[in-house]
Amino acid sequence: MTDTTAHTDHHDQPRGLARWIFTTNHKEIGTLYLIFSLTMFIVGGAMAMIIRAELFSPGLQLVNPEFFNQMTTMHALIMIFGAVMPAFVGLANWMVPLMIGAPDMALPRMNNWSFWILPFAFLMLLSTLFMPSGAPASGWTLYPPLSLQGGNSFAFVIFAIHLMGISSIMGAINIIATILNMRAPNMTLLRMPLFVWTWLITAFLLIAVMPVLAGAVTMLLTDRFFDTSFFNAAGGGDPVMYQHIFWFFGHPEVYIMILPAFGIISEIIPTFSRKRLFGYTSMVYATASIAFLSFIVWAHHMFTVGMPLGASLFFMYATMIIAVPTGIKIFNWVSTMWRGSMSFETPMLFAIAFVILFTIGGLSGVMLAIVPADFQYHDTYFVVAHFHYVLVTGAIFAIMAAAYYWLPKWTGYMYDERLGKIHFWLSTISVNVLFFPQHYLGLAGMPRRIPDYSVQFAEFNMISSLGGFVFGLSQLLFVWIVIKCARGGEKATARVWEGSRGLEWTVPSPAPLHTFDEPPLVDDSVTAHKDELT
C-alpha cells in the first residue's frame, strides 16, 4: 500500500525523476500519457486562441499571414498527434488491463519506449517555430507542391512525424498483444467492455495506416531534399497521388480518433442509466464495420481534385453507407438511456453532450458526402465546423467524460462535482458559440485557412472568437479540477459510481500499483455488458 499512496502524489517521489523515466508499470505510463496529452492540449489550444484572435475582426491585426498558416498547421498536428491520440493511448494503458483482469500490458518495456519517444518528437516539432525557415505552414495535410516550398525545418517536421508514427505503432502492437493474450479466464471476446473492443479495432487501424503516412512523408522528404519527383509534375510525378496516399491514412486516422470515444461513451451511459448497454453485439459489429468502411472512403476528402465520374460516385456511396453503422450506435445509446434510472454526474453530462453534438457533426458529414453539394462545402468553414463538432465535442468531450469517470479510480479521491458541472456547462455552451456559427460562414462562402476575410463575414467570426476564448479559458478550470482531485478530497469507494459494472471497479480506489496478480473470477455478474444474443 505504500506504493499506492506514493503513486497518487507523484510530484514528491522519493525515487525522483528516474522512477518515471524507467517505469514499466501500465498505470504510471498511462498517467504519463495523460499528463503529456493535457500539456499538448493547452499548447495546441493556445495556438487556436491566436487563430481566433486574428479572426476576431476583418483586417490583419496581430500576426502576418505566414505565421497564421504556421499556427493552423501546428494547431492541427499538435491536437491530433499530441492531444487526442496520446489521451486515448493513456486511457488504454490505464484501463485495458484493469478491464480485462490482466496484471499489466503484455510488453511493458516497449510501453515505456512508446511513451518516451513522444516528448522528443513534439519538442522537435515545436522547435521548428524557432528555426530560420519557420514551422510548417502548408496545413497538417502537407500537400505538395506547397509543402515542398518550406525551408530546411521541413526535415525536422518529417522526422517528428516518423517518431510519432513509431510510437503509435508500438502502442497499437502492445494493446493488441495485451487484449488477445492477457484476458482473465472467462473474459471471452464478446464479454469484453466496449472500450476494450473499440481499442482493439483502433489498434489494427493504427498498424494498417501509420506506415502509409510514413511512406507519404518520406516521399515528400526525398522530393524536397534528394531531387526525386514523386509529386512533382515537371518530373513526371503527380501532386494528386500524394492526396490519395495521405487520405488512405487520413480517413482511418479520423476513426482512430473517434472509435475509442465510442467505447468510452458505451461504458459511461450504462453506468449512469443503471441499465446494461443496449445491443452490445451490434455495437461491436457496427464498430468493426465502421473500421472496414474507413479504408474505402478516403477520396471524399478530395472530391474537387477532378476525379473520374465513376470514382466520385463510388466514394459518395461508400461514404453515405457509414451513416448506417454510426446511426446504429447512436440509436443504441439512446435506447440504453430509455427507461433507465438516470443521474447526471459530470461524466454523464459530457457523455450526453457527446451524443447530441457528435450526432450534429455526423449529420453534417452526411451532407458533405453528397458530391455536388460538396463542391460548395469543400474547403470552407462548413467543413471546419463539421470536423470540430466531431473532434472537439466528439473525441475531446469523450476524453473529458472518461477523465471525470475514472479520476476517482486513479487518484482515490472524488473530483469536485460542483466545479465539474461548471466546467461542463461553460464548455458546452461556449463550444457551440464557437463552432455553430462556422456552419453559416462556410455556407455564406468563407474559405478555410485564411487569416483575413471580407467584412460580410465579420459578425459570425466575432461571435465564434468570443465562444473560442470562453472555451479556451474553461479548459484551465479543467486543469485545476484535475490537480485538486489529485491532491485530495472526498475518499472514493472501490465502486465509485452506484451503477458501475466491470472488473476495474472491483479493485480499490486508488487502484494499487499492481492489480490482478491473480486472475479474477469473471462471470456475467461482474462484466459491464451482457447481451442476450450472445
Next chain:
Amino acid sequence: MKRTNELIVGLAMAAVITVITLGVFAVGDNMTPGVTPFSRDVYQLHMIVLGIVTVIGILVFAAMFTSIYLHRKSRGAEAAKFTHSARAEVIWTVIPILILVAMAIPATRVLIDMEDTSGAEMNIKVTGYQWLWRYEYLDHGIDFYSALDRRSNAARQIGSGISPREVENYLLEVDNRMVVPINTRIKLNLTSDDVIHSWWVPDLGWKRDAIPGTVNEAWTLIEEPGIYRGQCAELCGKDHGFMPIVVEAVTPEQFRAWVASRTDDQAAVAAVEPVTEWDRERLMSHGREIYDAQCAACHQPDGSGMLPAFPALAGSAVVNGALSDHIDIVINGRVGTAMAAFGNRLEAHDIAATITYTRNAFGNQTGDLIQPIEIERLLGRDLDSGVAGPVTGAGRK
C-alpha cells in the same frame, strides 16, 4: 400510462426542438442558390439533405430528451432490464438505408450533369499562380492576369491604418475581372503554374482545384448579368486569403464590345514591344508597375522582404551582384522556396523592366539597364542566340 406519458412528453420535446432548430436556421446564413442551372440544382440538393438530416436529428434528440426528462433517478424511475430488440435494430438499419438511397439518386443525377463538359460555346483557360489568376480566352486571343485590387491590398497590410469596412468589396475585388457573356455554355480549363489552388465562385455552384501538370475541366452557364465574387479555396501559401476571383457576366453585345477593346489594347502592346530600345525612365516606371503586382506581396513594396521566408531586395547580394545570377533566379525561380519561375509567366519586357527597377530602387544603385531584347534571347524564344541552354540549366538549386 407509461407509454402515454412518453408519447406526450416526446411530442412536446419534438415541438420544442423543432422551434429551436428553426430559430437557429433563421438567424444564420445559408448557401446561395446562385445564378446557373447547376448552382440551383446544388442548392436544392443541399436543402433536401439538410431537411432530411434535420428531421432525423429532431427525432433522435426528442427521444433522448424524453428519456432524460422521464427516466431519471430523481423522479424515482426504476431501470428496465431489456438489452436488445431484434425488431428495433432491423428497423433502424433498414430505414436509414432507404433514406440514403433516396438522397443518392438526385445527387447522382446532378453530378453526371456537372461532369459532362461537352457542347462548350466558349473556352477559357484559368491558371493559378501564387497569388493571382490568369485568364486566357482561347477563342478570342485574350490573355490577362487578375490580382487583388490596390485598395484592398493597401488596407490588408498589418498596421495599414485603413479600416476594411471603408474599402468597397474588401478582399473580393480584382484589378481585371473575368468578363463573360450570359446564357453561354462556357468551359473552364483549370490548371496551375506552381502549387495547388482552387477556383471557387459560390454563385456558379462549384469549386474545382487548379493543379500543376493537370488540366481540370468544368463548365458554367450564367443566366443573369451581374458581378459574382469568390476566392481561392485551397491553401496555397501566405497570400492564399488574398487572391479573389471576380466574374462579370454581361450581355453578349457588351461582351463583344469588351473583346474588341481588349484585343485592340493587346495588339497595340504587341506591335511595339520586342524591337524597341527602352530608356531608363520607361524601364523604371514599367518595372515598378510589374514589381508592385507580381513581387511586392513577398518582397514588399519597399524591397524590405519578410524574413525568414522572403529575403529583402534592398541591399541584397543577388540584386547588387552579378547580373546573370539575378536574371537566372527571376527566370527560373528557386527550387524549395516560393520564388516562382517568371520566365513562363511574364513577357520579356516585363522581366527586363522589373530587374532594372529592382537594381535601381530601394537604395540599390547598380545603374544597370536591362533591355527586353536581352531577356528575349535568354528565354530561348530567339533560338539562334544559343544562350538559352546554359541559363535555364544553371543555378536551379
